[in-house]
Amino acid sequence: MRILLVEDEPSLAEVLADAIADQRYVVDVATDGETAWGQIKNLDYDLIVLDMTLPKLGGIDLCKRVRSHGYQMPILMATAHDTTSDKVSCLDAGADDYMVKPVDLEELLARIRALLRRGSTSLSPTLKWGDLHLDPATYEVSYKNQSLRLTGKEYSLLELLLRNERRILSRSVIIEHIWSLDNPPEEDTVKAHIKSLRKKLRAVSAPDDFIETVHGLGYRLKQFSQNVN
Structure with missing residues:
Protein backbone atom coordinates (compact mmCIF):
# COMPACT_ATOMS: atom_id res chain seq x y z
CA MET A 1 0.00 0.00 0.00
CA SER A 120 -10.59 -0.92 -0.24
CA THR A 121 -12.72 -4.02 -0.17
CA SER A 122 -9.71 -5.99 -1.38
CA LEU A 123 -7.62 -5.13 1.68
CA SER A 124 -9.40 -7.13 4.37
CA PRO A 125 -9.87 -10.65 2.96
CA THR A 126 -7.00 -13.10 3.19
CA LEU A 127 -5.10 -13.41 -0.08
CA LYS A 128 -4.63 -17.01 -1.25
CA TRP A 129 -2.57 -18.71 -3.95
CA GLY A 130 -2.37 -22.46 -3.84
CA ASP A 131 -1.54 -23.36 -0.24
CA LEU A 132 -0.20 -19.88 0.54
CA HIS A 133 -2.23 -17.53 2.72
CA LEU A 134 -1.44 -13.86 3.40
CA ASP A 135 -3.57 -11.80 5.79
CA PRO A 136 -3.19 -8.03 5.11
CA ALA A 137 -4.88 -7.18 8.41
CA THR A 138 -2.30 -8.99 10.57
CA TYR A 139 0.67 -9.30 8.15
CA GLU A 140 0.68 -13.06 8.79
CA VAL A 141 1.85 -15.34 5.98
CA SER A 142 1.65 -19.13 5.97
CA TYR A 143 2.11 -22.05 3.60
CA LYS A 144 0.23 -25.25 4.47
CA ASN A 145 -0.27 -23.76 7.95
CA GLN A 146 3.47 -23.18 8.39
CA SER A 147 4.27 -19.59 9.28
CA LEU A 148 6.72 -17.60 7.14
CA ARG A 149 8.88 -14.96 8.80
CA LEU A 150 9.41 -12.29 6.16
CA THR A 151 11.16 -8.95 6.12
CA GLY A 152 9.08 -5.87 5.36
CA LYS A 153 10.17 -5.76 1.72
CA GLU A 154 9.71 -9.52 1.25
CA TYR A 155 6.18 -9.21 2.61
CA SER A 156 5.40 -6.23 0.35
CA LEU A 157 6.81 -8.07 -2.66
CA LEU A 158 4.77 -11.20 -1.97
CA GLU A 159 1.59 -9.16 -1.40
CA LEU A 160 2.16 -7.32 -4.69
CA LEU A 161 2.54 -10.62 -6.56
CA LEU A 162 -0.58 -12.03 -4.91
CA ARG A 163 -2.67 -8.99 -5.78
CA ASN A 164 -1.55 -9.19 -9.41
CA GLU A 165 -1.83 -13.00 -9.67
CA ARG A 166 -0.67 -14.01 -13.18
CA ARG A 167 0.25 -10.52 -14.37
CA ILE A 168 3.97 -10.25 -15.12
CA LEU A 169 5.65 -7.58 -12.98
CA SER A 170 8.90 -6.10 -14.24
CA ARG A 171 11.62 -5.07 -11.81
CA SER A 172 10.93 -1.40 -12.51
CA VAL A 173 7.21 -1.87 -11.74
CA ILE A 174 8.08 -3.66 -8.49
CA ILE A 175 10.41 -0.82 -7.48
CA GLU A 176 7.70 1.74 -8.23
CA HIS A 177 5.19 -0.07 -6.01
CA ILE A 178 7.22 -1.03 -2.94
CA TRP A 179 9.94 1.60 -2.61
CA SER A 180 9.49 5.30 -1.88
CA LEU A 181 10.39 7.94 -4.46
CA ASP A 182 13.36 9.20 -2.46
CA ASN A 183 14.93 5.77 -1.94
CA PRO A 184 14.68 3.69 -5.14
CA PRO A 185 17.13 0.76 -5.31
CA GLU A 186 18.98 -0.74 -8.23
CA GLU A 187 17.05 -3.43 -10.13
CA ASP A 188 19.45 -6.09 -8.81
CA THR A 189 18.01 -5.41 -5.36
CA VAL A 190 14.67 -6.77 -6.57
CA LYS A 191 16.43 -9.90 -7.80
CA ALA A 192 18.02 -10.35 -4.36
CA HIS A 193 14.64 -10.04 -2.60
CA ILE A 194 13.06 -12.53 -5.01
CA LYS A 195 15.89 -14.99 -4.31
CA SER A 196 15.46 -14.60 -0.52
CA LEU A 197 11.68 -14.96 -0.77
CA ARG A 198 11.99 -18.13 -2.84
CA LYS A 199 14.40 -19.59 -0.30
CA LYS A 200 11.93 -19.00 2.53
CA LEU A 201 9.11 -20.50 0.48
CA ARG A 202 11.19 -23.61 -0.25
CA ALA A 203 11.91 -23.95 3.46
CA VAL A 204 8.17 -24.57 4.05
CA SER A 205 7.95 -27.01 1.09
CA ALA A 206 6.58 -24.63 -1.53
CA PRO A 207 7.58 -25.49 -5.13
CA ASP A 208 10.85 -24.08 -6.43
CA ASP A 209 8.97 -22.21 -9.13
CA PHE A 210 6.20 -20.81 -6.90
CA ILE A 211 7.42 -17.42 -8.16
CA GLU A 212 8.17 -17.76 -11.87
CA THR A 213 10.77 -15.80 -13.77
CA VAL A 214 9.55 -14.76 -17.22
CA HIS A 215 12.89 -14.11 -18.84
CA GLY A 216 13.35 -10.60 -20.13
CA LEU A 217 10.03 -9.47 -18.66
CA GLY A 218 9.78 -10.02 -14.91
CA TYR A 219 8.05 -12.20 -12.34
CA ARG A 220 4.64 -13.74 -11.68
CA LEU A 221 3.06 -16.50 -9.61
CA LYS A 222 2.95 -20.06 -10.94
CA GLN A 223 -0.44 -21.30 -12.06
CA PHE A 224 -1.82 -24.09 -9.82
CA SER A 225 -4.90 -26.18 -10.53
CA GLN A 226 -6.83 -24.68 -7.59
CA ASN A 227 -6.25 -21.18 -9.01
CA VAL A 228 -7.73 -21.97 -12.43
CA ASN A 229 -11.08 -20.25 -12.97
Missing part, protein backbone atom coordinates in the same frame (compact mmCIF):
# COMPACT_ATOMS: atom_id res chain seq x y z
CA ARG A 2 1.33 3.44 -0.96
CA ILE A 3 0.67 6.54 1.16
CA LEU A 4 1.38 10.19 0.38
CA LEU A 5 2.29 12.31 3.41
CA VAL A 6 1.95 16.04 2.77
CA GLU A 7 3.64 17.99 5.58
CA ASP A 8 5.81 21.10 5.31
CA GLU A 9 7.60 20.83 8.66
CA PRO A 10 10.67 18.64 7.95
CA SER A 11 11.23 17.14 11.40
CA LEU A 12 7.55 16.26 11.84
CA ALA A 13 7.38 14.83 8.31
CA GLU A 14 10.37 12.60 9.08
CA VAL A 15 8.83 11.29 12.32
CA LEU A 16 5.46 10.61 10.71
CA ALA A 17 6.97 9.01 7.60
CA ASP A 18 9.14 6.69 9.69
CA ALA A 19 6.17 5.64 11.83
CA ILE A 20 4.01 4.91 8.78
CA ALA A 21 6.81 3.08 6.98
CA ASP A 22 7.34 0.88 10.06
CA GLN A 23 3.83 -0.49 9.39
CA ARG A 24 5.00 -1.80 5.99
CA TYR A 25 3.46 0.97 3.93
CA VAL A 26 5.40 2.72 1.16
CA VAL A 27 5.55 6.42 2.06
CA ASP A 28 6.24 9.38 -0.21
CA VAL A 29 6.60 12.85 1.32
CA ALA A 30 5.64 16.19 -0.25
CA THR A 31 6.34 19.49 1.50
CA ASP A 32 3.88 21.71 -0.37
CA GLY A 33 0.51 21.36 -2.04
CA GLU A 34 1.63 21.82 -5.64
CA THR A 35 4.34 19.16 -5.35
CA ALA A 36 1.78 16.83 -3.77
CA TRP A 37 -0.64 17.43 -6.64
CA GLY A 38 2.04 16.51 -9.17
CA GLN A 39 2.73 13.24 -7.35
CA ILE A 40 -0.97 12.41 -7.07
CA LYS A 41 -1.34 12.75 -10.85
CA ASN A 42 1.62 10.49 -11.55
CA LEU A 43 1.33 7.74 -8.92
CA ASP A 44 -1.45 5.57 -7.54
CA TYR A 45 -1.88 6.32 -3.85
CA ASP A 46 -4.06 4.27 -1.51
CA LEU A 47 -4.33 7.09 1.04
CA ILE A 48 -3.23 10.70 1.61
CA VAL A 49 -2.27 12.19 4.98
CA LEU A 50 -2.66 15.91 4.41
CA ASP A 51 -1.72 18.92 6.55
CA MET A 52 -4.32 21.67 6.42
CA THR A 53 -1.77 24.53 6.27
CA LEU A 54 0.71 24.21 3.40
CA PRO A 55 2.76 26.54 1.17
CA LYS A 56 1.85 27.10 -2.51
CA LEU A 57 -1.44 25.24 -2.29
CA GLY A 58 -3.24 24.80 1.03
CA GLY A 59 -4.58 21.49 2.27
CA ILE A 60 -8.23 22.46 1.84
CA ASP A 61 -7.71 23.61 -1.74
CA LEU A 62 -5.62 20.52 -2.56
CA CYS A 63 -8.30 18.27 -1.13
CA LYS A 64 -10.96 20.00 -3.23
CA ARG A 65 -8.78 19.67 -6.34
CA VAL A 66 -8.21 15.96 -5.71
CA ARG A 67 -11.93 15.31 -5.38
CA SER A 68 -12.90 17.54 -8.34
CA HIS A 69 -10.62 15.45 -10.56
CA GLY A 70 -12.35 12.25 -9.51
CA TYR A 71 -9.73 10.74 -7.20
CA GLN A 72 -11.39 8.58 -4.55
CA MET A 73 -8.53 7.53 -2.27
CA PRO A 74 -9.16 8.23 1.45
CA ILE A 75 -7.81 11.54 2.75
CA LEU A 76 -6.86 12.06 6.40
CA MET A 77 -6.50 15.76 7.17
CA ALA A 78 -4.38 17.13 10.04
CA THR A 79 -5.49 20.46 11.52
CA ALA A 80 -3.67 22.73 13.95
CA HIS A 81 -6.83 23.99 15.66
CA ASP A 82 -9.48 21.95 17.42
CA THR A 83 -12.39 24.07 16.25
CA THR A 84 -15.66 23.03 14.74
CA SER A 85 -15.15 25.33 11.75
CA ASP A 86 -11.80 23.70 10.89
CA LYS A 87 -13.29 20.24 11.13
CA VAL A 88 -16.27 21.22 8.98
CA SER A 89 -13.93 22.78 6.40
CA CYS A 90 -11.92 19.56 6.17
CA LEU A 91 -14.95 17.35 5.72
CA ASP A 92 -16.69 19.71 3.31
CA ALA A 93 -13.53 19.81 1.17
CA GLY A 94 -13.71 16.04 0.74
CA ALA A 95 -11.58 14.68 3.57
CA ASP A 96 -12.70 11.35 5.03
CA ASP A 97 -11.31 11.98 8.50
CA TYR A 98 -9.30 14.53 10.46
CA MET A 99 -6.87 14.69 13.36
CA VAL A 100 -5.81 17.56 15.58
CA LYS A 101 -2.11 18.39 15.97
CA PRO A 102 0.05 17.44 17.78
CA VAL A 103 -0.57 14.07 16.20
CA ASP A 104 -0.56 10.97 18.40
CA LEU A 105 1.27 8.31 16.39
CA GLU A 106 -0.79 5.35 17.62
CA GLU A 107 -4.02 7.17 16.81
CA LEU A 108 -2.68 8.19 13.40
CA LEU A 109 -1.82 4.60 12.50
CA ALA A 110 -5.19 3.35 13.75
CA ARG A 111 -7.01 5.93 11.63
CA ILE A 112 -4.92 4.99 8.58
CA ARG A 113 -5.80 1.31 9.05
CA ALA A 114 -9.49 2.16 9.44
CA LEU A 115 -9.56 4.34 6.32
CA LEU A 116 -7.75 1.72 4.24
CA ARG A 117 -10.20 -0.95 5.38
CA ARG A 118 -13.09 1.32 4.49
CA GLY A 119 -11.62 2.44 1.19
